[in-house]
Amino acid sequence: MDRITRRQALGGLAGVGLAGAGLSQGALAQAATELSFWTWRQEDRSQYSQLFGAFTQANPAIRVGFRGFEAQNYGTALSTALAAGQGPDVIHIRAYGGTEQFARAGYLHPLSREAVPELANFSEAALGSVSMRSDRQVYAVPFASQTLGVFVNREIFSRFNLSMPETWDQFLALCKTLKDRGVIPLANGMNTAWMVEVFTSVFAVPQYGLGFQADLVGGRATFEDPRYVGALEKLTALREFLPTGFEGVDYPTMQQLFLSGRAAMFAGGSFEIANFRRQNPNLQMEFHAPPAPAAGQPRLVSLFFDGGYAINAKTDKRDAAIRLIRYLSTPEFGTRFSALLGNISPIRGATIEDPMLARVAQLNQSAGDYMMAVHFRYQDPTGSTLLQAGVQRLMGGQQSAAQVAADVTRGIATYHAPFRRG
Amino acid sequence: MIPAAWGRRLWLTCLVAPALLVLIGFVVVPIASAFLYSLYSWNGLARGEFSGLENFRVMLFVEPFAGWTWRALSHNLIVFASLMVVQNGTAFLVAFLLLKTLPGHRFHQVAIFLPVILSSVIVGAMWKLFLNPIFGLVNQGLAMVGLGTWAQPWLGQPSTALGSLVLVNTWHWLGFPALVFLAGMQRISREVMEAARLDGATDWQMMRHIVWPLVAPATTVVVILTFIGSMNWFEMPYVMTGLDGSPAGATDVLGLYFYRTAFGSATSGLQDFGRSSALAVMMFLVIAVIATVWTRVLRRREIQE
Incomplete structure (x- = not known):
């Protein structure tokens, strides 16, 4: 049973004094354990209150309080709270390096398969995103997988009788057709650094392919490999199909260009689906895999895990927190999560009813890694920092693909031995 | 003589002390702790070992x-x-x-x-x-x-x-x-x-x-x-x-x-x-x-x- 703290007991006494007639009810409410949950997804408050409501129905003694933060400042708020020995009982945590830096500092409670048998509901790749790389210890349960690909405005495509093509060359031809008809082919701009990395991954992953990915991760290749440089080089062919002044087009602007129908396509992540639907419920959109280098080759989407739910190592309500974490790992939760939040739950057995999400989940069968997030966001300078600035320079015409690849390799080589030559 | 001098000192201390405490609490201590932090290596978010001027060397060279x-x-x-x-x-x-x-x-x-x-x-x-x-x-x-x-x-x-x-x-x-x-x-x-x-x-x-x-x-x-x-x-x-x-x-x-x-x-x-x-x-x-x-x-x- 969960302990009742002195404060709760005092609160209970005060409640008795004030409530008078409602004595028994007041005392019952005070006996319940209140878990606090922090997240950067402040816009998901109402959905989470439904999800946690279902949990409380099954576990009447535990309630969960939701607290959302602005996404950009979440890390700051969380790390200062944890450093001060405080913070929430259950933590929404970002994956890969985002988990590792909190786990390494000892702020997260390690999860064992004995305590959380539901860990068996996740794939190894999913658990890997919320584990320490050194000992594979799991620190959270993953909450969503994200897929990067190309959003298409179906209305524009059918107006000009177009369809998403198979190959890169056909894709460039499609862009040209759209441009000739006065539509911006791709909504993407280069002013928001992280979206530059998304854009890069969408089009570069099928170009360099899984062979290069295996060589790079296995330490047999660097980013200076011709396959990678060639993939970056291809991006520059898209310059003429981006909005005018794309160097200065930021994330909200590109979203608006696509949502308002001024642009026909948007290279982005499945995390946009719910947001796009909310902002323009009438928009008819499709999600496609990016073009392959040539006919017959795979059209790879990019895949990564977003993060997970972790337990604060210092919480005094560990039993209740573990009960919540176990609930957050069940197929029932996964099904409800996908339906409510429009994201793909990585829990095995969760049903994805939404046709668009189901299609994205199907595309995940043929996926490459969202490279920098999955493999090179553990140490500074991260691959993301280097690549984002590099591709901004590449698309702005200030650097060549080879120079960008060399800068990225050199930066990562400061801590990654396979990249050091001689 | 002595009590009067002491009284004056006490009076001055009372005048200066609040401002001094605020200055120490909100200016001197944060600067000193930042300097202290800069002398350690950090393991993720937790303070690791004393590393001297290593952080300065990394940021400058x-x-x-x-x-x-x-x-x-x-x-x-x-x-x-x-x-x-x-x-x-x-x-x-x-x-x-x-x-x-x-x-x-x-x-x-x-x-x-x-x-x-x-x-x-x-x-x-x-x-x-x-x-x-x-x-x-x-x-x-x-x-x-x-x-x-x-x-x-x-x-x-x-x-x-x-x-x-x-x-x-x-x-x-x-x-x-x-x-x-x-x-x-x-x-x-x-x-x-x-x-x-x-x-x-x-x-x-x-x-x-x-x-x-x-x-x-x-x-x-x-x-x-x-x-x-x-x-x-x-x-x-x-x-x-x-x-x-x-x-x-x-x-x-x-x-x-x-x-x-x-x-x-x-x-x-x-x-x-x-x-x-x-x-x-x-x-x-x-x-x-x-x-x-x-x-x-x-x-x-x-x-x-």
Whole structure:
């Protein structure tokens, strides 16, 4: 049973004094354990209150309080709270390096398969995103997988009788057709650094392919490999199909260009689906895999895990927190999560009813890694920092693909031995 | 004798103590702890072993961090130099015009000072919209007057991004140095001005030989405040070009670099309190030393003039 703290007991006494007639009810409410949950997804408050409501129905003694933060400042708020020995009982945590830096500092409670048998509901790749790389210890349960690909405005495509093509060359031809008809082919701009990395991954992953990915991760290749440089080089062919002044087009602007129908396509992540639907419920959109280098080759989407739910190592309500974490790992939760939040739950057995999400989940069968997030966001300078600035320079015409690849390799080589030559 | 002296000391202590405690609690302790943090290696977010000056070495001499540090510092200095010329130069001229009490000077005085009371975040967000390459007022305005070819992605090009931020900062803050200069000018005795006028001095001669030397105290204040403001520049680039100093670090300044190093960027970087503290200590030292020396030099100029 969960302990009742002195404060709760005092609160209970005060409640008795004030409530008078409602004595028994007041005392019952005070006996319940209140878990606090922090997240950067402040816009998901109402959905989470439904999800946690279902949990409380099954576990009447535990309630969960939701607290959302602005996404950009979440890390700051969380790390200062944890450093001060405080913070929430259950933590929404970002994956890969985002988990590792909190786990390494000892702020997260390690999860064992004995305590959380539901860990068996996740794939190894999913658990890997919320584990320490050194000992594979799991620190959270993953909450969503994200897929990067190309959003298409179906209305524009059918107006000009177009369809998403198979190959890169056909894709460039499609862009040209759209441009000739006065539509911006791709909504993407280069002013928001992280979206530059998304854009890069969408089009570069099928170009360099899984062979290069295996060589790079296995330490047999660097980013200076011709396959990678060639993939970056291809991006520059898209310059003429981006909005005018794309160097200065930021994330909200590109979203608006696509949502308002001024642009026909948007290279982005499945995390946009719910947001796009909310902002323009009438928009008819499709999600496609990016073009392959040539006919017959795979059209790879990019895949990564977003993060997970972790337990604060210092919480005094560990039993209740573990009960919540176990609930957050069940197929029932996964099904409800996908339906409510429009994201793909990585829990095995969760049903994805939404046709668009189901299609994205199907595309995940043929996926490459969202490279920098999955493999090179553990140490500074991260691959993301280097690549984002590099591709901004590449698309702005200030650097060549080879120079960008060399800068990225050199930066990562400061801590990654396979990249050091001689 | 003794009790009286003790009473006086006690009285003085009571007067000084509250301010001293606030100073120690909110200035001395944070600076000291930042210095302490900078001497340790940090394991993720937890303090690791004592590492001496290693964090300073990394931030100053190890690539790519050193390159980023020097780039950020050079941007701060460019911002300072540009603000001195563009913002404070204009402010001086504006103050001189206001001093001449031309028709409508009251209105202009208020109009120029008005943006100063707006929050930097609001000004930054507003100008970010104005400078948007597609929907923005600036490019659309240029197109409307037939200068469509001048339209640029102002915040998206390394060649124009920092300059745009400087101009927005000037729009925001112009009123402050103008007001300081105006106050300085209004202190100049009327006789001196009238005597010069009777001797047939032109506006330029008046400004160059009478006003400029006699507003030296105001100049000192403006120069030092601009220097400190430029070195600590954060809100404007944060709001307008983001934590990464987009595009490709062209608007990166020490404040942004410090914040990124300390707290990470949600979508790219990690947190390192050691290196960020080293950066903060260096920023503090640079600002403190230069501001002190400069104040002394400028004060001497005031006396000589």
